[in-house]
Amino acid sequence: MQNFEALSKQFTEQFNKDHFPKEPSSLYEPNDYFLSLGGKRIRPVMVLMGNELFDNITEDAWNVATAVELFHNFTLVHDDIMDKAPLRRGMQTVHEKFGESTALLAGDVMLVVAYDYLNKVSPNYLRRIIHLFNQTAREVCEGQQLDMDFEKKESVDFASYEKMISLKTSVLLAASLKMGAILGGALERNQNLIYEFGRKLGLAFQVQDDYLDAFGDAAKFGKQIGGDIKANKKTFLLIHALETTSPSQKEKLKHLLKTDESSKVEKVLAIFKDCGVDDWAEQLKEQYLAEALKHLDDVAVLSIRKEPLKELASFLIQRQH
Amino acid sequence: MQNFEALSKQFTEQFNKDHFPKEPSSLYEPNDYFLSLGGKRIRPVMVLMGNELFDNITEDAWNVATAVELFHNFTLVHDDIMDKAPLRRGMQTVHEKFGESTALLAGDVMLVVAYDYLNKVSPNYLRRIIHLFNQTAREVCEGQQLDMDFEKKESVDFASYEKMISLKTSVLLAASLKMGAILGGALERNQNLIYEFGRKLGLAFQVQDDYLDAFGDAAKFGKQIGGDIKANKKTFLLIHALETTSPSQKEKLKHLLKTDESSKVEKVLAIFKDCGVDDWAEQLKEQYLAEALKHLDDVAVLSIRKEPLKELASFLIQRQH
Structure with missing residues (x-):
């Protein structure tokens, strides 16, 4: 079994490749730019760890890890638009650098490319993985919407806030581990x-x-x-x-x-x-x-x-x- | 074989159901609203027609037709944001009625739900259908980006314009027919x-x-x-x-x-x-x-x-x- 550091290093190495076509560069350069800003890659490593908890890491797990990281970055690009955030990791956000419309589209296409990686999963697991991925993606959107709803409210009770955080943040970590586990035969x-x-x-x-x-x-x-x-x-x-x-x-x-x-x-x-x-x-x-x-x-x-x-x-x- | 009118009527009847959860209504009501604005449902009928060209219409074709119509509506919701369009089919656009952030998220979740319907396709066809759907989705995004790029240019040559239109408009019609054909055993x-x-x-x-x-x-x-x-x-x-x-x-x-x-x-x-x-x-x-x-x-x-x-x-x- 490998620890976070070892897996994060391996994942980063194999993630640092071209995920998008070159043209039209006006659409794909913003995606390359955003991915180059880096990140801790916690979620994909959780896919790998959830997988290795049960067996040796499989090719399927690497593909799902990549899909999860692309999905996470898609949410960040769109969240930054919604939050009107000027900076991400100390650098310009996509909409600041390339305009809102391009950021919106770049996020959309990042999500589609995440599904490209999911679609490489063995037929044995494909439907179950996509099912959990979709459920999680819907929940993350719900969490983001609730977060925006709460901003307009004077008070929010503990249970509602906990639910929102669970949707917005936790379910993707949870599903990353579970997808790894499914692919490990759990x-x-x-x-x-x-x-x-x-x-x-x-x-x-x-x-x-x-x-x-x-x-x-x-x-x-x-x-x-x-x-x-x-x-x-x-x-x-x-x-x-x-x-x-x-x-x-x-x-x-x-x-x-x-x-x-x-x-x-x-x-x-x-x-x-x-x-x-x-x-x-x-x-x-x-x-x-x-x-x-x-x-x-x-x-x-x-x-x-x-x-x-x-x-x-x-x-x-x-x-x- | 059935003509457009007959299939459009059948599709509309079965499409007029709940595609989204009820809660949070702040996220899903905008989607229900947008779908209620109607449309000619040309693309899903093309899935059905592409399918019936080769064999009787299958359950898989109905699911792909639904996915295609949801995808098309996702692109409309996001395009309306980019175009700052106040009206769609004579009614307020989603971002006008519910705000830009919600329209962005509602579009995102509409795309995810499209993949839910795709994921119902028989294992035999699942990977091929998702592959073509993804390729098409990427191309539609590319077409939209090129369209925005062209707006800033003084002149565009015929070949470039034709390519942009092919990506932005034609490939989804083409892929709808082809997905139907694949499911018809072509x-x-x-x-x-x-x-x-x-x-x-x-x-x-x-x-x-x-x-x-x-x-x-x-x-x-x-x-x-x-x-x-x-x-x-x-x-x-x-x-x-x-x-x-x-x-x-x-x-x-x-x-x-x-x-x-x-x-x-x-x-x-x-x-x-x-x-x-x-x-x-x-x-x-x-x-x-x-x-x-x-x-x-x-x-x-x-x-x-x-x-x-x-x-x-x-x-x-x-x-x-």
């Missing part, structure tokens, strides 16, 4: 356990992300602290604070959200700390992680085969950046 | 003949469309005459005029394209007529149609089976609207 019980491991890990990851944005070390985090607060983004922290703080603090918090004052981040963080949101978030993260690991433990394979996934879980969750 | 030679029939028919259809925009009867055409001229759109007519008219007329035409004067349409039409673009377009349309029918003739099935397709070709090409 039966349904094991497939579902590895899926839930991925889903809970995704939730833990998001709690961590929300936490770091508020309480992280700016230097290590690599971006400005309080970005979510400034943008009035719903986060695990904000939702819990609004649900648990005293009525007077709640009014203060709601008022702060409507302002743009320079001390906004500082004041919101003070309320967060005051109602113990930081400790709560740490506990919530640990709880999701424990649930994830419980599912992994239940997978009926030798525990030594699970080591790379356990290592990946710790790495993702304890990261400071 | 072998490669017949598949390719029916594909070329569809591709040439698509070109004839576009010449007709360009012609009607300039020389049609406004009442029958259902939209304002000269819309393409006002919008400085590249058309078969404009490209031919620029290629064949005298140097002085050409300068006049180029100058007119840069203006916005009220008599612009009238003056451009006068130049078109002066260099015989109207007759040329009629001939070009007839030539494409003849080439299309030649391919259909060569298909190795009883000629009585070809009647519905011949009838469809005449209907599409002689239409005044």
